[in-house]
Amino acid sequence: MNAKLLGFFSGFPTRHFTDSIAEVLKEALEVRDSLVFISCQPDNYTQNDEDSHGMHRMFAERNMPFVKHYVIDHRTKGSEAVRLVREASCIFLMGGNATLQFQLMREKGILDEVRRSSAVILGVSAGAMNMGGPTVDIYETPTPYEGLGFANITIKAHYPLEDEWLQALKQVSMGLPVCLMTDESAIFVKEERITKIGEVYRLEKGEIRPLTREQLERMRK
Numbered sequence: 001m002n003a004k005l006l007g008f009f010s011g012f013p014t015r016h017f018t019d020s021i022a023e024v025l026k027e028a029l030e031v032r033d034s035l036v037f038i039s040c041q042p043d044n045y046t047q048n049d050e051d052s053h054g055m056h057r058m059f060a061e062r063n064m065p066f067v068k069h070y071v072i073d074h075r076t077k078g079s080e081a082v083r084l085v086r087e088a089s090c091i092f093l094m095g096g097n098a099t100l101q102f103q104l105m106r107e108k109g110i111l112d113e114v115r116r117s118s119a120v121i122l123g124v125s126a127g128a129m130n131m132g133g134p135t136v137d138i139y140e141t142p143t144p145y146e147g148l149g150f151a152n153i154t155i156k157a158h159y160p161l162e163d164e165w166l167q168a169l170k171q172v173s174m175g176l177p178v179c180l181m182t183d184e185s186a187i188f189v190k191e192e193r194i195t196k197i198g199e200v201y202r203l204e205k206g207e208i209r210p211l212t213r214e215q216l217e218r219m220r221k
Helices: 019-028 045-060 078-087 098-107 111-116 126-131 163-173 213-217
Strands: 005-009 034-038 068-072 090-093 120-124 178-181 186-190 193-197 200-204 207-210
Touching: 005 019, 005 126, 019 120, 019 186, 019 193, 034 045, 034 078, 034 098, 045 068, 068 078, 078 111, 090 126, 098 111, 098 126, 120 126, 163 178, 163 200, 193 213
Parallel strands: 005 120, 034 068, 034 090, 090 120
Antiparallel strands: 005 186, 178 200, 186 193, 200 207
C-alpha cells in the first residue's frame, strides 16, 4: 500500500478521539499541512462545513491541528479535487451515504488519486465502508460494489444495529463475511501491521462472533 496509515472507524458519538486512537494518529501525523475531507452528502454544504470544522477540532484538541482543512463536495471542481488529494497530508472520508460518496469520488476523478495517495487515509462510518472492498450499503441496496479496496474487508459501522438492518445484513453475510464495528473502535493498517482497538465482530453465514486475530490478518491486502 502507498498510504502512510489506514484508519477505519465506526463513529465517535462523544465527538472526541479515544486516548488509544489518538496515540496511533499522533505517531502517523507528524506532518499536518493539509486535511482533506471527502463528503458523503455532496449537496449539503452547510452540514459539510460544520462537520469538517467539528472533526478538525477533534484533531486540534489532541494537539494535532492542521495548517489548512478543506471539503470536497459538489462545490469542488474536478481539477481542484485532484490537486487537494495530491497535496493532502491526511485524507478523511466522512460519514453519511456511502453510495453518494463513492459516486462523488468517481465524478471528481479522484478514485485512483486516493488509491495512490501516500497520505494518512482515514474513514468513519460510510467512509470506512468505502475504504474496504467489496462494499455494501444496505440502506441503498444489498448488492456489493467495488470500494477503494485498501483492505480485504467489508465493514458495517455502528454495531449493534436495529433488527431490520441486522436481518438484511445477515442475508448479505451468507455470501460475503461482514466486519461489524462498534463505535469508538478502530482498525489500523500500517505497512505490514494490522491492529484493532475496541470491539469488532465478524458476521458470517448469519452468525456473529468476535473477530479473531487470524481473521484480522486476512484483511490485509
